[in-house]
Amino acid sequence: MSLPAQKRILATAVPGPKSTKLHQQRTEEIAAGFGVTLPVFVEEAGGGIIVDVDGNHLIDLAAGIAVTSVGASHPDVVAAVKEQAERFTHTCFMVTEYEPAVDVAATLNRITPGDHEKRTALFTTGAEAVENAIKISRAYTGRSAVVVLTHAYHGRTLLTMSMTGKNVPYRDGFGPYAPEVYKVPSPYPYRWISGAESAGDDAYDLLVETVTSQIGAHNVAAIIVEPIQGEGGFIVPPEGYLSRVAAFAREHGIVFVADEIQAGLGRTGAMFAVDHEGVVPDLITTAKALGGGLPISAVTGRAEIMDAVGPGRLGGTYAANPIACAAARAALQVIERDDLPAKARRIEEIVRPRLEALTGDDSYVGEVRGRGAMLAMEFVEPGTTNPAPEAAKKVADYANSQGVLTLTCGTFGNVIRLLPPLVIGEDLLAEAVSVLEDAVEALA
Structure with a gap:
């Protein structure tokens, strides 16, 4: 067409x-x-x-x-979907394997920030990617607590809804919520009570105080941040905030997760929003633009963290669906070839x-x-x-x-x-x- x-x-x-x-x-x-x-x-x-x-x-x-x-x-995505659908629509990647899934993982391992060895796990929705990033972080650290920002949006499932900041329509009436989720103030410059110039430093200090004094850094598995908050209002953190939080997480053995489901893959003018500050997350979640319109998501990160979860403990019937992987492979090619950032x-x-x-x-x-x-x-x-x-x-x-x-x-x-x-x-x-x-x- x-x-x-x-x-x-x-x-x-x-x-x-x-x-x-x-x-x-x-x-x-x-x-x-x-x-x-x-x-x-x-x-x-x-x-x-x-x-x-x-x-x-x-x-x-x-x-x-x-x-x-x-x-x-997009014509390239349509052609890829048609070709794959004529070959086979599903076998379940946990039952038999196929190349499009490996190709998508290889591309994400290459283009995500950092030159360390990486692994990728493919799923279906953004919320599923976030949930699995938390599972992987907990398995790697042996800890349970998760720290998120106010005004965050991470999804509609029980765990991701618990991590989301907006009550109506996402949380109201759906409790009780998942435990061990702790919220710290988002550095929202336009609305920071002591002025935009103080937002980054103040928010960072509050995060450190909450993690060290109220939760205990040794109990925190992951700090997860949207580099630009999406549903919360497209809130851009002050320069330096993300890099300081990532360094704090690294100092305390906490997995730093960048939720790039909305902001990633060229949307902000860089391949990933964290690239604007040179931040290298331990794990990064992608979805939305990844499939060119088909449902697919991913968690990509440091090999030692990703491989902390043994065989059979990640997946899902539709995870890494072959048609969605074919679409993602084509979409990623378009994003790079046509320099969409x-x-x-x-x-x-x-x-x-x-x-x-x-x-x-x-x-x-x-x-x-x-x-x-x-x-x-x-x-x-x-x-x-x-x-x-x-x-x-x-x-x-x-x-x-x-x-x-x-x-x-x-x-x-x-x-x-x-x-x-x-x-x-x-x-x-x-x-x-x-x-x-x-x-x-x-x-x-």
């Missing part, structure tokens, strides 16, 4: 009549717990465009929550100055932040830092109605995040930003 025309087309209202009818059927068949950002039904997608069943061409600033970084249905940097060059021009003392946009093609606007009551989730919703709703698909996030629900496919055309990107500008100006 060729890519749809790479231009915004509003054939009907958004959502249109066909999508509205199908959405009604969805509510009668699908569990209510599955929310939806924009109730349109997709017919095809590619590049930076999503086409719905009513013929609307929507500019994609979501990329399936950073999944379709190479674009939805450079495209992410170019996206930031185009978008960030225009978003920053929307800030000001009388603006609802309190801060613009992020890196590469992982950018966000935090909405506040003008002249304050009080969260304004209703303003973020109005802007997102307006953009969506005008054919620009956007996502909100943030612990307070007041952040609009931009996650365009890294292959999006520059004209399309500029047009989408113009719609966002109109929406923000309308708030005034």
Whole structure:
């Protein structure tokens, strides 16, 4: 299938009549717990465009929550999936083996930070990767405690939900939670009580105090950090914070885990977000962009840590699914061959100055932040830092109605995040930003 025309087309209202009818059927068949950002039904997608069943061409600033970084249905990924599906769809990698899984592991071992000997374990979802990173850390250290940051998001399973900071909708009513999970303050510069300039030092000191005095460093298996917090609001830690935490972990025999499920594989303008500070984690988790749209995730790390878990103790029926591995092998080739980290940097060059021009003392946009093609606007009551989730919703709703698909996030629900496919055309990107500008100006 060729890519749809790479231009915004509003054939009907958004959502249109066909999508509205199908959405009604969805509510009668699908569990209510599955929310939806924009109730349109997709017919095809590619590049930076999503086409719905009513013929609307929507500019994609979501990329399936950073999944379709190479674009939805990239021709190389489609070809790889077709070829593998014709060979075999499943045998279970723990029963018989196949090359695509080994190839994906070898690539991740090569491109992840550090030149030490590595191993990779392949799974299905991001939450599954995080859970296994914790299992591996506990097996290696013989310890049980896990330290995470406030405003973190690590998944929806029992353990990863327990590690996640936002109560509604992720935690509320789902307790009791997994034990031995300890939260320390995230260095959130925009909201740090004593000022942004103090956030890194203060947050580091609080982490050290909590680990050494309240938990006991000898009890901590892992410290896990998103190098840029995703669902929490695209929070970028102050320079030097990550490297200090990694060094502290190393000093105390704690496994330092970088959760790069949303930020990794080119999204921030580097292959991995930790690369911006030269941080080499012990373990790193990947997913989302890894499969080019198919479900696959990975834990990659130091060989001695990864191999602390014996045969049969990791895996899952669908772990390292051959079709997903074929897709991942193709997606990784595209990311490297086409230098998608450079495209992410170019996206930031185009978008960030225009978003920053929307800030000001009388603006609802309190801060613009992020890196590469992982950018966000935090909405506040003008002249304050009080969260304004209703303003973020109005802007997102307006953009969506005008054919620009956007996502909100943030612990307070007041952040609009931009996650365009890294292959999006520059004209399309500029047009989408113009719609966002109109929406923000309308708030005034």
